[in-house]
Amino acid sequence: MKTTYIRLSLSAVLLLGIYSCKKGEATSSSELKSYEATTDSAAVSEDSVSSVASMEVKDKKFIKTADVNMEVKDVYNATIAIEKSVQDLGGFVTKSNLQSNVVSEDTYNTSDTEAMLIKKYKTENTIQVRVPTEKLGELLTFINTNKLFLNSRTINAEDVTANIKYSELETKRNQKTSENIEKIKTNKDKVTLDDENMSEGNLQKLTNMNIADNLKYSTVDIFIKEPKLRIAEIAVTNINSIDNKYRYNFIYDAKDGFVYGFYLIQRIIVGLINIWPIVLIAGGVIYFLRKRKMAKPVLPKNQE
Structure with missing residues (x-):
């Protein structure tokens, strides 16, 4: 009985070994075929480009x-x-x-x-x-x-x-x-x-x-x-903050306004100087009209 059991165990181990070897060979063969197919596909693709060109x-x-x-x-x-x-x-x-x-x-x-x-x-x-x-x-x-x-x-x-x-x-x-x-x-x-x-x-x-x-x-x-x-x-840079920072400066604007007013007065005086002939003629006309009005006699009401 014991001898029979040992023989059966050895047979099972031997069969498993043979099956594993065959499976490994089949797997290796499958991987090799897959690699060869991929390589052949790449070669065909490359050859197709080269053959046309x-x-x-x-x-x-x-x-x-x-x-x-x-x-x-x-x-x-x-x-x-x-x-x-x-x-x-x-x-x-x-x-x-x-x-x-x-x-x-x-x-x-x-x-x-x-x-x-x-x-x-x-x-x-x-x-x-x-x-x-x-x-x-x-x-x-x-x-x-x-x-x-x-x-x-x-x-x-x-x-x-x-x-x-x-x-x-x-x-x-x-x-x-x-x-x-x-x-x-x-x-x-x-x-x-x-x-x-x-x-x-x-x-x-x-x-x-x-x-x-x-x-x-x-x-x-x-x-x-x-x-x-x-x-x-x-x-x-945040442009909005820069614009707000320099948009209004009271001291600078007040100073600039004072200077602008001073130059405005100068421009007015210079403008009047430029039109002095017109001012002179206008003054002469006004003076002549006033003098004529003062020289006109006033008639009494009874004589009217």
């Missing part, structure tokens, strides 16, 4: 551009990170317009002399960068890591193969025209033709340079903003 077709030339509109946690930090990434990839920033749009602005008095200015605002930035075309996928992948929400992303690949061929043909034609002009006898018309052909050749060279530059560097327009309002608390 780094597309290459035999015997084709593409000018690639991209436009990204997204929301980020902090516009300033995201701007610094994106600009640094562009420089690390061998590109450069052509525009960065960071601004804070104030939604509301209120001042609250906290004491007789202090107040708090509360600003609610949203920060946004419009960035334009140029990056080597072969690094476009890396830049877009990095930009994607900074997003909270992606509003839109557009990647354009303009086929300019025909444009390049046409530009080469135009260059050859311009050279041939220049050779033909050289054969013409020198006169006024030859000078005009040579000048026009040279101007056309310069424009063609400029076109070739622009195409080559756009093939080498891709242009990326990035618009980033924050999803919610930010609040800035700025300590300021």
